Amino acid sequence: MLCQKTIRLLLGLLTASFGFISTSVQPAHAGSLLGEWYYTVDSFNDGLSLGVGSNNSPYEIYGMAMKETANEITFAINTNLPAEGISNIYAQDFHVAWGDLLLNFTGKSLDVANAASQLFGVHWAVNASGVPELGVYQNVTAKAVAQENGLLLQDASLRGYNNRVISKGGNPSHGDLGVINDYFNENHYVQNVIAAGTKIGAVNVLSDLSNLGLDFAHFGATGSQTLAFSFARNLLPDGNFIAHLSPECDNDLIAMVGKLKTNEQPPRSVPESSTLLPLGMIAMLFAASRQQRRR
Incomplete structure (x- = not known):
């Protein structure tokens, strides 16, 4: 069972991870x-x-x-x-x-x-x-x-x-x-x-x-x-x-x-680790919230 402190930590990491996803995608061209x-x-x-x-x-x-x-x-x-x-x-x-x-x-x-x-x-x-x-x-x-x-x-x-x-x-x-x-x-x-x-x-x-x-x-x-x-x-x-x-x-x-980029191969649809990390955190938070409600 996760305590409130752990849940807050996971929420912070989750927010940071989504922030990384949004800021790391930069335009391919500066013009x-x-x-x-x-x-x-x-x-x-x-x-x-x-x-x-x-x-x-x-x-x-x-x-x-x-x-x-x-x-x-x-x-x-x-x-x-x-x-x-x-x-x-x-x-x-x-x-x-x-x-x-x-x-x-x-x-x-x-x-x-x-x-x-x-x-x-x-x-x-x-x-x-x-x-x-x-x-x-x-x-x-x-x-x-x-x-x-x-x-x-x-x-x-x-x-x-x-x-x-x-x-x-x-x-x-x-x-x-x-x-x-x-x-x-x-x-x-x-x-x-x-x-x-x-x-x-x-x-x-x-x-x-x-x-x-x-x-x-x-x-x-x-x-x-x-x-x-x-x-x-x-x-x-x-x-x-x-x-x-x-x-x-x-x-x-x-x-x-x-x-x-004309001759580049199209990217394969493989989830990146930065995407999988927040999804794992969401599952943990969901399980923790259910246990909290039972208490």
Whole structure:
């Protein structure tokens, strides 16, 4: 027979167990789902130029979106920066292009995965990349080319960029990761182009976006340019990832926390231990209450 003290203890454990069940189920994606697209929205005033923000910076990134089907993955970017880049007198070649899209499925920080050549990369624009052809790459090592492309800060680092944006009245953010995170190393510029890797497939840079069903404006993202590219779904693994993208100069940066799941096997309907535990407690409490009533 269970005493009142034991029953109270079991009730407390039961409540805690249900609390664990509810809080441990987290969304698979940190962005927002609208239609077939996952959207990640960035700060609208963290691109630097003569001033800061959407009205003053041609580098401003407003948002990034991803759509996954059984055969294809498509990424889209809403921004002020055209696909071909822009002229910049401070860049060594007087031109700033887009960087490569870099994806990390390892669960490790960017520096750790990069040092182990464990990144995937999409070389979708002509830039200072170390690979010769547009396409999708695996076993990627990436590099930062911000300084040679005109981001000439005294503190040549992500921290220096964030501080400069703040000093100009802007609000720095890195998409889903925010400005404070353990993924990017603030002590140097963020790696933004492929240095080396193995090509595994082609990329298709899209010119007609009218039938894609994109709606960046729903999130207030109203950059002058919307760019998109796609590639075969089977070029990337299943699972959680962090993807990031920036211009060559690292002037504005967006990161997406996402999950690819088209090719995942459906889960088997096996009760988890966290579910069985409360059910056992309920049976014990029911038996105890019956004995209490008999007394």
